[in-house]
Amino acid sequence: MSSNQNNEGSEVSGEGKDMNSTTKPQSLASVASARELKVPGTNALGTGLEARSVNAWFGSKHALKDVTLDFSSGTVTALIGPSGCGKSTFLRTLNRMHEFIPTAALAGEVLLGGKDIYASGTDVTKIRLRIGMVFQKPNPFPSMTIGQNVLSGLKLAQLKVSNTDDLLEECLQRAGLWDEAKDRLNEHASALSGGQQQRLCIARSLAVSPEVLLMDEPCSALDPGSTFRIEQTISELSKSMTIVIVTHNMQQAARVSDYSAFMLSDGGPGELIEVAPTSELFSRPRDKRTEDYVTGRFG
Amino acid sequence: MSVTEAGVRSTAIPRALVTKPRRSDQIFRVVVTSGGLSSLVILGLIFAFLAYRGIGVLQSEGLGFLTNSNWDVVEDENSNIISQDYGLAAMLVGTMLSASVAVVIGVPIAVMSALFLEFYAGRRIRNFLIALIDLMAAFPSILFGLWGFLVLMPSVEYWAKLLNKYFGWIPVFDVPAPVFTRSPFIAGVVLAIMIIPITTSISREVFSQTPLDRIQAAYALGATRFSMIRAVVLPFGRGGIVGGAMLGLGRAMGETVAVFTVLNIVYQVNWQVLFGAGGNIASLILLKFGEADKEEVNALMAAGLVLFLLTLVINGIANILVSRLGKTGR
Amino acid sequence: MTPQNLSQAPIAKPGRPWEPSRKEKGGKLVNLLLAIGIALLLYFFTGLNGKLGFFIAFFSSFLVVMFVAEYRRAGIPAAQDSVLTTVSRFAIAIAIIPILSILSTVIVKGWRGLHWGLFTQDMSQATVNDPIENGGMLAAIAGTSIMVGIALVITLPISILTALYLTEINGKFARPIRFLVQAMSGVPSIVAGLFILSSVVYPITGERTGLMGSLALAILMIPTVARTSEEVLLLIPNELREAGLALGATQWRTVAMVVVPAVKSGLVTAVILGIARVIGETAPILLVSGGGEATNLNPVSGPMGSIPYYVWKSFLLGGTEESSQRTWAGLLVLLVWVLILFSAARYISSRNQKR
Numbered sequence: 001m002s003s004n005q006n007n008e009g010s011e012v013s014g015e016g017k018d019m020n021s022t023t024k025p026q027s028l029a030s031v032a033s034a035r036e037l038k039v040p041g042t043n044a045l046g047t048g049l050e051a052r053s054v055n056a057w058f059g060s061k062h063a064l065k066d067v068t069l070d071f072s073s074g075t076v077t078a079l080i081g082p083s084g085c086g087k088s089t090f091l092r093t094l095n096r097m098h099e100f101i102p103t104a105a106l107a108g109e110v111l112l113g114g115k116d117i118y119a120s121g122t123d124v125t126k127i128r129l130r131i132g133m134v135f136q137k138p139n140p141f142p143s144m145t146i147g148q149n150v151l152s153g154l155k156l157a158q159l160k161v162s163n164t165d166d167l168l169e170e171c172l173q174r175a176g177l178w179d180e181a182k183d184r185l186n187e188h189a190s191a192l193s194g195g196q197q198q199r200l201c202i203a204r205s206l207a208v209s210p211e212v213l214l215m216d217e218p219c220s221a222l223d224p225g226s227t228f229r230i231e232q233t234i235s236e237l238s239k240s241m242t243i244v245i246v247t248h249n250m251q252q253a254a255r256v257s258d259y260s261a262f263m264l265s266d267g268g269p270g271e272l273i274e275v276a277p278t279s280e281l282f283s284r285p286r287d288k289r290t291e292d293y294v295t296g297r298f299g
Numbered sequence: 300m301s302v303t304e305a306g307v308r309s310t311a312i313p314r315a316l317v318t319k320p321r322r323s324d325q326i327f328r329v330v331v332t333s334g335g336l337s338s339l340v341i342l343g344l345i346f347a348f349l350a351y352r353g354i355g356v357l358q359s360e361g362l363g364f365l366t367n368s369n370w371d372v373v374e375d376e377n378s379n380i381i382s383q384d385y386g387l388a389a390m391l392v393g394t395m396l397s398a399s400v401a402v403v404i405g406v407p408i409a410v411m412s413a414l415f416l417e418f419y420a421g422r423r424i425r426n427f428l429i430a431l432i433d434l435m436a437a438f439p440s441i442l443f444g445l446w447g448f449l450v451l452m453p454s455v456e457y458w459a460k461l462l463n464k465y466f467g468w469i470p471v472f473d474v475p476a477p478v479f480t481r482s483p484f485i486a487g488v489v490l491a492i493m494i495i496p497i498t499t500s501i502s503r504e505v506f507s508q509t510p511l512d513r514i515q516a517a518y519a520l521g522a523t524r525f526s527m528i529r530a531v532v533l534p535f536g537r538g539g540i541v542g543g544a545m546l547g548l549g550r551a552m553g554e555t556v557a558v559f560t561v562l563n564i565v566y567q568v569n570w571q572v573l574f575g576a577g578g579n580i581a582s583l584i585l586l587k588f589g590e591a592d593k594e595e596v597n598a599l600m601a602a603g604l605v606l607f608l609l610t611l612v613i614n615g616i617a618n619i620l621v622s623r624l625g626k627t628g629r
Numbered sequence: 630m631t632p633q634n635l636s637q638a639p640i641a642k643p644g645r646p647w648e649p650s651r652k653e654k655g656g657k658l659v660n661l662l663l664a665i666g667i668a669l670l671l672y673f674f675t676g677l678n679g680k681l682g683f684f685i686a687f688f689s690s691f692l693v694v695m696f697v698a699e700y701r702r703a704g705i706p707a708a709q710d711s712v713l714t715t716v717s718r719f720a721i722a723i724a725i726i727p728i729l730s731i732l733s734t735v736i737v738k739g740w741r742g743l744h745w746g747l748f749t750q751d752m753s754q755a756t757v758n759d760p761i762e763n764g765g766m767l768a769a770i771a772g773t774s775i776m777v778g779i780a781l782v783i784t785l786p787i788s789i790l791t792a793l794y795l796t797e798i799n800g801k802f803a804r805p806i807r808f809l810v811q812a813m814s815g816v817p818s819i820v821a822g823l824f825i826l827s828s829v830v831y832p833i834t835g836e837r838t839g840l841m842g843s844l845a846l847a848i849l850m851i852p853t854v855a856r857t858s859e860e861v862l863l864l865i866p867n868e869l870r871e872a873g874l875a876l877g878a879t880q881w882r883t884v885a886m887v888v889v890p891a892v893k894s895g896l897v898t899a900v901i902l903g904i905a906r907v908i909g910e911t912a913p914i915l916l917v918s919g920g921g922e923a924t925n926l927n928p929v930s931g932p933m934g935s936i937p938y939y940v941w942k943s944f945l946l947g948g949t950e951e952s953s954q955r956t957w958a959g960l961l962v963l964l965v966w967v968l969i970l971f972s973a974a975r976y977i978s979s980r981n982q983k984r
Binding site: 053055057065066096099104105106107108118119120121123124125126157158 | 641642643644645646647649650652653702703704705706707709
């Protein structure tokens, strides 16, 4: 069972008016609708990412079933659902990291700019330059300095850039780390705190100018302060690229995402249950399972 | 914890927990500890006895034991010793030369093989090749020596001649006379083959410990296998690789029979690696031992002491490098 | 809830689209043939000679062909990647070829020297250059068995105690002891021989015997057996030890009755590896055991033969076809013994893992 999102902007019903009240805890829907909903497709950006009937296996274990999902350019889509439902597996099929597992198998297509990234003859390293990834646990390269880490993507892919200093500053600015790091560029990356390291990893991903940024629970290992700063970064970044974020935290999904996709696995392969603009998913979910999840009956 | 009137709580002091072991356990501990200290005892005894036997020669020769290049025992008609001269230089040079050739040839092959096994090979082929390499590590050195002499030497001799022909202008590759059989080069090649299994094993262990998240980070940035290895695996494994290379060096330096069969033992300092003359300390000891008289035996003991200390130092450094990997892993 | 129409939904089949397609595989084959062709040209037109010469020609041409092909496909990064791929493949080939050459040489050359008398006669009535049917390896095989057996009796307690100290007690000597055990594994075999010579043979016994050989071999065995024993002891989870202690057992009872039985097969593996380590050691026994033609089963009196001595003597004193046969037959026996030990060790440890 799959559902396609509609590409038209949807009207937000008037639930977001009590943003400023501090007496009542805000409902997820109100948080979500407080964000300005961007109308996808109106930003003149790169090309969209589309998944068509993606199935994934690990050996004989069927992990994902028929996931069809569009990620329009300039939007932030959150993948939510209980643990083990296949969110991370699906994320990894989007930048061809899934195939590193020796027993992995796949069916379906993932289209970037209309071309299947799994087509034979595709240069996978070029795909990964266009679709970047930030991991759950920050993983800067410890043998490199902060500055070298940011530019490491260029070195790994042998890309030439005319002005590395400008690029370095730009990426760190966009990741929200410039002010804290500008005087420490020659220190080793391990000198940074966890939240700073994660922002460094974001800056590193930005250096190769990806069109899509995949984030696998980027804040789950971080403290609330760092989480807040990274969520701010995500909002900023979404102006210039497509972001897909896997998150366990429904409040986070409500805060940062334009669209949310709910996935579920009932012991079998994970499936996409429902996708909708975030405020809608939280206030008027169409599927009962979605409703049970967002209201906290299970998860 | 008590609350005083001032409202200040006194902090809790941890109690000292003392367990007095039962008598049987005390005996157990003593027995096991002394067993464990046996390696210290053995190494100490080796040093002590070799030094005891060799000290006379060392004292009479002084530092010349290491720098002189004569090993002569001159006797008169009555088999009385007229003069003795013991200097280890030629053999010391020979030890270094053949071991260096072994490391220069063997370590790159071992590291590249380890990269193949860890990052390129499929699971079944990998297990098969690892088993094969471990088997080779178990081959006795006499096997390598005889195979090297009878099977390898003709082809290596050919290559030595070629090397001399095209690169003979470099002093190391020049030869005073066209004798290419039984040279330090051939010994080095045989030693290289002998050390490849251990160095490959250690390098492979090191590579397998590379943290997966760094490898994934590199791939996610669009790295090829080569750039990933260069950026993540090699910086991480640097210490371990050098350690593995040094263990190979130590093994090559102490090898006796393989070198003995393959090398023409001539007592003069020979830097020219392609020329058929040389030796190493271990094979010298083996050679001279059969006919040595008491004094000469002492000299051989002193030589053994030198070899012992040399390999001890190299292996010690190597082990520190390899074991430190687990701690910093930078 | 949208109703599912299962009968109409196509069932997806797992695929691996990242593996090379048939077209790509065909391309690789073409590259391979091209490389072989260029290599043959190089081979015939330059001074390269022999199997090794072709190997080098092939390596160079394959390197260049793959570099160019990958460069055209995906630029410099892919081309560099292909260089590493090629070099590492050739490196493993270079590492493996000697093993295969040694195995085949020993089997081919040693096969002819095998005969039943090999195991029942010794060399007391034959010389090295006699036809192979005269004389055999009885002295050698018996000698090796006895010497290694006695060495094992010495090694096993010391190694196990060392391993137990490192894992069970792990006191303040643990780091130095671990370091020393590693250091001991680097002691050259001839130094072990010299040590026994200077500490036991010269001052005390005055003659070369099998027991002396055992002592020297023990020095070489201890590090191997101790290290492997420590590894298998570390595999035992601490919960097992805690269970024993919680039942009120003393430490030594826990170790003796719970821990050690749990690692029995691991210890057997350690022993087997130790035996394999010393069985071919030549230098120390030449020094301290001498060697004998006649079978000597008494370890404390008179020189004792051994397989390495047999091989060594045949090689050194010979030079004839017959002695060469003896040498290789001896090596074959040695190799077979090593192979049996090695396979036994692997079999035991794989059975262990399955449990």
